[in-house]
Structure formats: C-alpha cells, structure tokens
Amino acid sequence: MMQILQPPGWAKPRGFSNGIAVKGGTTVYVAGQVGWTGLGEWQAKDFAGQFRQAMRNILEVLGSGGRPAEHIVRLTWYVIDRDEYLASLAVIGPAYRELMEGTTRRWRSSR
Numbered sequence: 592m593m594q595i596l597q598p599p600g601w602a603k604p605r606g607f608s609n610g611i612a613v614k615g616g617t618t619v620y621v622a623g624q625v626g627w628t629g630l631g632e633w634q635a636k637d638f639a640g641q642f643r644q645a646m647r648n649i650l651e652v653l654g655s656g657g658r659p660a661e662h663i664v665r666l667t668w669y670v671i672d673r674d675e676y677l678a679s680l681a682v683i684g685p686a687y688r689e690l691m692e693g694t695t696r697r698w699r700s701s702r
Contacts, residue, residue: 601629
C-alpha cells in the first residue's frame with residue numbers, strides 16, 4: 592500500500608506524483624522537484640532563487656505526508672550550469688541551512 596503525497600493547493604501533476612509514502616513504513620519518495628511553485632509558475636529567474644523554491648517544494652511534499660525533514664537521507668541535485676551553481680554557493684548554503692534548520696526546529700518543538 593502507498594499514499595500519494597499532494598500538497599494542498601498545488602496543481603495536480605501530469606504523469607507523476609509529487610511524492611509517495613509507503614504505508615506501514617517510514618520511506619517517502621519525492622519526485623524531482625524544480626524551482627517552480629506548486630502551481631507550476633516560475634517566480635525566480637536566478638539559480639539561487641530556484642534552488643530555494645525547489646527546497647521549499649521538497650519540504651512541502653514531505654509535510655503533506657506528515658514527515659519531518661530531519662529524516663531526509665539523500666538529496667540528488669542535477670545542475671545544468673556548473674559555473675552558475677558555483678557562483679551561487681554563497682547564497683545556496685545559508686538558504687539550505689535556514690530551510691532545513693527551521694523545519695527541524697519546528698518538528699522537535701511539536702514532539
């Protein structure tokens with residue numbers, strides 16, 4: 592058995608699920624998330640902004656299944672422009688820490 596994870600208010604995806612939670616277990620698979628919003632709109636034009644949105648998407652999919660981010664085991668990033676990625680590291684690192692630490696803190700305080 593499995594549970595399809597679809598955050599409230601998001602457009603229904605075509606041909607894939609945003610996330611799948613395996614019932615009776617703790618494994619969640621999140622589909623490849625990109626830097627658009629849950630409605631499929633591109634708001635950020637730069638790499639760092641799209642990175643931040645993709646991370647928010649991942650956390651929202653996990654949250655729709657009641658799963659905390661602190662249990663993420665692996666993230667795989669596919670980057671098209673290596674130079675743009677490297678130039679954005681000074682912004683990406685703090686954004687990652689902000690999003691992940693905030694989620695972990697909320698989860699711990701709700702236990």
